[in-house]
Amino acid sequence: MTDLVAAAEQLHGASGRKTLRPHQVRAIEMLRSAIGKEGVKRVMLMLATGAGKTVIAAAIIRMAREKGNRVLFVVDAISLVDQTVKAFYDEGLHGIGVIQGNHPMEDWSKPVQVASVQTLERRGMPKADLVIIDEAHSQREYMIKIMADPEWAKVPFIGLSATPWAKGLGNVYQKLIVPVTMQELIDQGYLCPFRVFAADHPDLSGVKIERGDYHEGQLGKVMNDSGLIADIIATWKRLGQNRPTLCFCVDRAHAKEVQRRFEMAGVPAGYIDKDTPREERNAIRRQLDAGEIRVVCNVNCLTKGVDWAIGCIILARPTRSEMLYVQMVGRGLRVNEGIPDCVILDHADNTLRMGFVTDLQHDKLCTAVKGERSKVERKEALPKECPSCKYLKAPKVRECPSCGFIPNIRSDIEEEDGELIEVTRGKPKPTMADKQRWYAELNWISINRGYKSGWASNQYREKFGVWPNSLDKRAVAQPSPEVLSWVRSRAIRYAKSQKPRAA
Numbered sequence: 001m002t003d004l005v006a007a008a009e010q011l012h013g014a015s016g017r018k019t020l021r022p023h024q025v026r027a028i029e030m031l032r033s034a035i036g037k038e039g040v041k042r043v044m045l046m047l048a049t050g051a052g053k054t055v056i057a058a059a060i061i062r063m064a065r066e067k068g069n070r071v072l073f074v075v076d077a078i079s080l081v082d083q084t085v086k087a088f089y090d091e092g093l094h095g096i097g098v099i100q101g102n103h104p105m106e107d108w109s110k111p112v113q114v115a116s117v118q119t120l121e122r123r124g125m126p127k128a129d130l131v132i133i134d135e136a137h138s139q140r141e142y143m144i145k146i147m148a149d150p151e152w153a154k155v156p157f158i159g160l161s162a163t164p165w166a167k168g169l170g171n172v173y174q175k176l177i178v179p180v181t182m183q184e185l186i187d188q189g190y191l192c193p194f195r196v197f198a199a200d201h202p203d204l205s206g207v208k209i210e211r212g213d214y215h216e217g218q219l220g221k222v223m224n225d226s227g228l229i230a231d232i233i234a235t236w237k238r239l240g241q242n243r244p245t246l247c248f249c250v251d252r253a254h255a256k257e258v259q260r261r262f263e264m265a266g267v268p269a270g271y272i273d274k275d276t277p278r279e280e281r282n283a284i285r286r287q288l289d290a291g292e293i294r295v296v297c298n299v300n301c302l303t304k305g306v307d308w309a310i311g312c313i314i315l316a317r318p319t320r321s322e323m324l325y326v327q328m329v330g331r332g333l334r335v336n337e338g339i340p341d342c343v344i345l346d347h348a349d350n351t352l353r354m355g356f357v358t359d360l361q362h363d364k365l366c367t368a369v370k371g372e373r374s375k376v377e378r379k380e381a382l383p384k385e386c387p388s389c390k391y392l393k394a395p396k397v398r399e400c401p402s403c404g405f406i407p408n409i410r411s412d413i414e415e416e417d418g419e420l421i422e423v424t425r426g427k428p429k430p431t432m433a434d435k436q437r438w439y440a441e442l443n444w445i446s447i448n449r450g451y452k453s454g455w456a457s458n459q460y461r462e463k464f465g466v467w468p469n470s471l472d473k474r475a476v477a478q479p480s481p482e483v484l485s486w487v488r489s490r491a492i493r494y495a496k497s498q499k500p501r502a503a
């Protein structure tokens with residue numbers, strides 16, 4: 001522990017920037033215990049977005065260097081080499097060489113080498129005493145081959161992944177280490193809290209499932225339905241609060257159509273796919289930051305390595321892949337100044353199908369082989385949709401934390417002319433009496449806690465979306481547990497939004 005602290009101090013103390021956070025120290029301790037004490041040579045380290053992957057990797061490399069060990073850091077694409085090297089430099093890590101054709105930093109004598117798996121496959125592995133593989137869930141064939149090679153048997157390999165749930169990962173790695181969960185990172189203010197609303201439901205019953213996920217061509221046809229796209233625009237206008245938004249679409253035609261419909265509706269929107277040149281991509285980011293565009297429609301290309309300031313995610317891409325789902329939602333969970341939480345508009349039923357991203361916890365790697373069903377199973381119950389506002393409530397929560405609606409046990413099914421009709425679109429609005437009661441109770445809290453005038457009205461507006469204009473402004477009533485807990489949850493959310501930005 002002491003040399004760990006020393007390493008942390010060396011890493012950050014001298015420059016006075018930051019020290020390792022408790023879960024980062026825990027990650028390193030758990031690795032040391034697995035590799036050093038248990039002698040495990042193939043370890044998977046799960047680090048959710050926001051856990052500070054670069055900081056942890058830099059600390060691991062620093063400690064290996066102190067023992068005189070050579071380290072190879074493997075990235076998943078050539079395009080990720082430069083940003084990885086820059087990130088390490090920003091962490092105060094030097095002595096880095098790059099293995100890549102004609103790269104200005106190519107220098108095989110350096111003790112730390114960064115290379116893409118594609119380049120290694122062509123040029124072979126350099127000598128290394130520790131190998132760290134980024135985005136390790138993607139399971140590149142070449143790396144799997146190397147890891148099984150007796151020549152590399154004694155060298156520890158550490159896989160890094162935010163989503164280590166790929167089929168067969170447990171046949172390559174011996175141990176999974178989870179130093180911190182997504183929920184813990186949210187609770188500690190390192191990730192943004194989120195709210196999910198279930199939007200119009202696509203009928204996916206006719207879509208074929210291929211290799212564990214929906215057939216893309218068939219999905220494109222379903223999701224291009226004009227009614228569904230109209231609902232994307234209408235839902236965003238209602239719940240998106242004009243926030244900077246990423247919209248995940250199925251394919252190019254779909255993404256371009258959604259973009260076109262946003263523009264037609266007077267919402268400036270951009271479009272990005274994996275072939276969009278970097279310059280154009282950067283320009284779109286600048287426009288989004290400047291508020292010149294509000295929505296960026298994309299096809300499966302913002303799931304990795306992009307940290308834009310986003311306050312709303314539109315899921316118009318149904319998936320059965322937990323990894324893709326978490327990567328999409330993860331783009332909205334970075335902590336950004338001025339964005340208190342992330343609103344997720346799920347037009348793909350992903351949340352209803354797989355649960356909240358924070359519930360996707362697995363304590364083991366999947367050891368299924370090709371052709372076999374995934375052995376990783378979820379334990380948590382699924383969230384439920386509030387019939388009033390479509391907010392997705394945690395399992396077993398009866399009263400809607402978003403609108404306060406309490407479903408009547410039998411209200412989801414109504415009998416009409418002897419026929420059973422499912423009511424999913426009904427909107428039992430709060431009555432004027434309900435609203436007046438809320439306002440009076442908020443007034444009580446405001447007076448008793450000495451809040452500024454206007455506090456109660458602001459809270460009321462947060463709650464009901466309108467100002468309490470027609471209500472009795474002087475009414476005061478002892479607050480109910482419902483109102484107290486709502487006010488408390490707003491205060492917690494606000495306090496979390498005030499914490500310093502996560503790295």
Ligand SMILES: [Zn+2]
Binds near residue numbers: 386390403404
């Ligand atoms: Zn509700």
